[in-house]
Amino acid sequence: MSNFKRFLKHEVVDFLYHLLLAVMSVIWLLPVAWLILNSLRLEKDPYIAYILPKTFTLQNYVNLFTNTRDFDFPRWFMNTLTVAIFSCLISTLLILMISYTLSRLRFPARRLYMNILLILGMFPGFMAMVAVYHLLNLMNLTQTLTGLVVIYSSGAALTYYVAKGFFDTIPRSLDEAATLDGASKNTIFWRITLPMSRPIITYTIILTFIAPWVDFIFANVIMRGKSDKWTVAVGLRNMIERNNVLEYFTQFCAGIVVVSIPLVILFMLTQKNYVAGVTSGSTKG
C-alpha cells in the first residue's frame, strides 16, 4: 500500500512538472502561433476579439509579393539579402583575421590593441551614428546598400571574442610542428588553422548573415525616407504606421513569417555553437 502511495505521489509530481511546462510553453508560443494565424486571416482588422480567423486565406502572402505599389516587400527582401551576403562575407573575413591574430600571433602592442577594442565596445553603438552618417555622406554612400554593408562590416571586428576563444583551443604544437617544416605564418593560417575551424566559421557566417535582417536602428537612420532601399525591418515597421495598420496588419504578419522562417532555421543550425560562444567568453581573456 505504501508503495502504491509513493507511486501515486511520484505520478502527481511528474504530472505537475509537465503541466507547468505545458502552461509555460503555451504562454511563450501563443504570440508566435497567433502571429501565424493572423497572417492567414482574410479579415484585415488588426483589433479583433477572437483568435482563430473566421476565414483562412493565403492572400496576404500573395499580396505581399505582388501588391508592391505602396510597400515593395520583394524589393526589401532582395535589399536585405544583398546586404546580408556582402556584409557576411566581409565581416567573417575581418573577424577571422582579427581573432586569429590576437589569439595566435604575438606582437608588442597586442594587449594594448585588445584593451582599445574593449573600450570601444563600451560606447553605445548608436552614439557614433551621426558621425558615420556624415562620413558616408561625404562618400555619397548614404541611402545606399553599400553604406549599410560598410556599417555592418566595419563594426564586426569588435565582436571577435567568440572566434578568438575558439582559436585559443587549437593546440599550439600544431603551429610549431608546421613552422619546423618550414611553413610561414601565412601558410599556417590558411592551410592549417582555417580548415580546422569549420564550426567557428559557420557560426560567424550565420551570425553576421542574420545581423542585417534583425537590425532596425542603423538601417532606419541610413535610409530615412528612401523606401526603395529599405531593409525588411524598416519596411515592415512602416507597414504598420498609424495610417497603414488597418489595411496592412495581416500582410505585415505574413511578412514577419516569411522573414522569420529562414532565420529560425539558421538559428537552430547554429544553436549549439551559439551557446558555446556565449559561455566560452567567460573563462578566456
Add this chain to the structure above:
Amino acid sequence: MKHSLEKHGLKEPAFREFVGAMTKGDVFTRLGFLIMGAGCAARGQIAKGLLLLAAQASYIYFMFSFGVVYLSDFATLGTVEQTTVWDEAVQINRVVPGDNSMMILLFSLLTIFISLIFLYVYFTSVRVGYQALKRHRAGAAMPTFIDDLKSLWNDKYHFVLLTLPTLGLLAFTVLPIIFMVAMAFTNLDRNHQPPGNLFTWVGFENFKEIFFSHPLKSRTFYRVLGWTLTWAVTATATCYIGGVALAILINNKRVQLKNMWRTFFVITIAVPQFASLLFIRQLLNDNGTLNIVLQNLGMITEPIKFLSTHARITVLVVNFWIGVPYTMLITTGILMNIPEDLFESARIDGAGPITIFRRITLPYLFFVTAPFLITQFVGNINNFNVIFLLTNGEPRTLDYFQAGKTDLLITWLYRQTVDEQNFNMAASIGIMIFIIVSVFSLITFNIVASGKKEEEFQ
C-alpha cells in the same frame, strides 16, 4: 627569420633606437629625420627608401592642399556665417555659403588622425634607417626588399592581418566616436545647424546643464538615469532567475521529452526581436486584442493602458517573455556540464539533493554565468529595441525634456539625434552611458575574475 635583429644582438627598445639614430647615427640616418627613407637608401635599400619618401611627399601634399585649410579653423569651428544677398541681375536672393562648422570639425579630426598615423610612420622610418646602419656596421647581411616583403608573410604577419580590420575600425568606429565626444563640448543643437548656422566650442556647458544648471534637462537626466538603472537591474534579474528556473525544470530527471520543451522556447528567440516586439505592440494597444478580449469577458470595463499608464510594467513583462528562453538556452548547457565528480563527492559526504542544489549547482552556475550576467546587464542598459519598438518611450511627459517615462538613456539619445537634432545633448548622454558601462564592467569583471590566465588554455 634569417634577418632578425636578435640574431646579431642589435635589438633595442623602440624609443632608444629613435634617439640612437640622432646620437649614434651617421649623416644619412640623421638626414632621415628630414627626408624620410634617406637612411635606408644610403645602405642600399632603395625601394624601401623611395616608398618612405613617397609617403612623406603625399603627407605634405595632403597637409597643404587639405589639412591646413581645416585645421586653421579648428579653434573656432568657423567664423563666416552663411548669408543671403539680393542678386540684382537675376532678381533673386542668392545664398552665399559661409563656413561649415560640421565639416571643419570632421575634417580637422581626420587630419589629426592622419597626422598621428604619419607620425608613427615617421618614427618607424627613422628607426629602420638606423637599423640598416647598425647592420652595416656589424657587417650583417642587409635584407633586400623581397626579404622585407617575405617577412610580412611570417614574423610580421600581424601587420597583414590587422591592417584591414584596423582601418575599418579607425574610419567607422574610432573617428566617429571621437567626433561625437568632441560634439559634447560644442553648442550644436537645433538652433546651430550647419550649413545655415555656425556652432562652436562651449567647454563643459552641456554637462553642467545636464547635471544642475538647466532644471528641466537635469531633472530629466536624473529621472531617466534612475529608470535606466532600475530597468537594467530588474530586467536582468527577472530574466536570469526565470531562465535558470526554467532550465533546471527542464533538466529535471523526471521530465520527459526534454528536447521538445527546449525547442518550444528556443523558437521564440529565433523570431527576430523587432518582429515579435512590433506584433506584441499591436496586441497590447488600447484597442488591441488583449483589451477587447478582456472587455468581452467582462473582466474590465475600461481598456488597460498597457502602453502608456502601465508602460513600465509592460516593458518589464514583455522583456521577461523575450529574455527567459535566452537565459534558459545558455544555462541548460552549463547545467549539463557540471563535472559529475562534484556531485559524487557531495553524495559520499552524505549531502541530500537540496543541499547539493544549494551548495554545488547554484554556486557553480553563478560562477560560470557571472560574465554572461554582466554582459546582460550592460546590454539592458542599452536595450534600444524593447523600449523603442514597444513603447517608443511613451508615455511622454512635460516634466521631462523631450523624453517619456519609459525612455532609457539610449532611446533618449536616439531622440535627441534623429528627432530633435540636439547633437550636443546626445553626445553628452552617450558619454555618460559610456562612463556608467565602463565603470560598472571594470568593477564587476575584476570581482569575478576567475584568476585563470588565457595562456593556460592554449
